[in-house]
Amino acid sequence: MGLLLSVIDQNFPPKATWGVNDIPDLSGKVVIVTGGNSGLGKETARALLSHNAKVYLGCRDAGRAQEAIEDLKKDTGKDAHLLQLDLADLHSVKSAVVEFQR
Ligand SMILES: NC(=O)c1ccc[n+]([C@@H]2O[C@H](COP(=O)([O-])OP(=O)(O)OC[C@H]3O[C@@H](n4cnc5c(N)ncnc54)[C@H](OP(=O)(O)O)[C@@H]3O)[C@@H](O)[C@H]2O)c1
Known part of the structure; x- marks a missing residue:
């Protein structure tokens, strides 16, 4: 019974109650993606x-x-910045941290 309910839930998810348009102004916030x-x-x-x-x-x-x-610039008018980073290489991760802190 639990499996059946789970299959139904996964295939017919409820309507989203929060979306991209609900994101507040993020001026002053810095994010690494x-x-x-x-x-x-x-x-x-x-x-x-x-x-x-x-x-x-x-x-x-x-x-x-x-x-x-x-x-992204064409779509949003905003400049994203490159942080060179290979997550499979710890030396690269360390360099990226140093570069970001600088
Ligand atoms: N839980 C869920 O329901 C769900 C659903 C969808 C996706 N996901 C997960 O979400 C993630 C993103 O999915 P996606 O569809 O957007 O995948 P995608 O289009 O293949 O994007 C993967 C991104 O990760 C980068 N990347 C891979 N290996 C890297 C590394 N060693 N160092 C730095 N960057 C690296 C890729 O860069 P390059 O262009 O250089 O390869 C690419 O920009 C995946 O892990 C996926 O499994 C989860």
């Missing part, structure tokens, strides 16, 4: 920029990040 050059990360960056957050895209490929930054 990992994987921000595509998929969920890019959409997250778009929503945050639209609400005036300062956004750093933590990306391993500067070229793909730059394309995303240009796309």
Whole structure:
């Protein structure tokens, strides 16, 4: 019975009660979005920029990040910033932290 209810819940989720338009003004907030050059990360960056957050895209490929930054600028009028970061490489993670703090 629990499994049946779970299958129904997963396939017919309730209407969302909170969405991107409910995000308050984020002026003065600084956010690092990992994987921000595509998929969920890019959409997250778009929503945050639209609400005036300062956004750093933590990306391993500067070229793909730059394309995303240009796309996001076209859509939101705001500049995201590149933070070069490969999450699979601890040296890169450390460098990114040092760069971010600087
Ligand atoms: N729980 C859920 O229901 C659910 C649903 C959907 C997605 N997810 C999860 O959410 C995450 C994002 O999904 P998505 O669909 O947006 O995926 P995606 O489009 O494949 O995006 C993944 C992002 O992560 C970056 N990335 C991968 N490895 C990296 C590394 N070592 N260092 C830095 N960046 C790295 C990729 O950069 P490159 O362009 O350089 O590869 C890309 O920007 C995934 O982990 C996915 O499994 C969960």
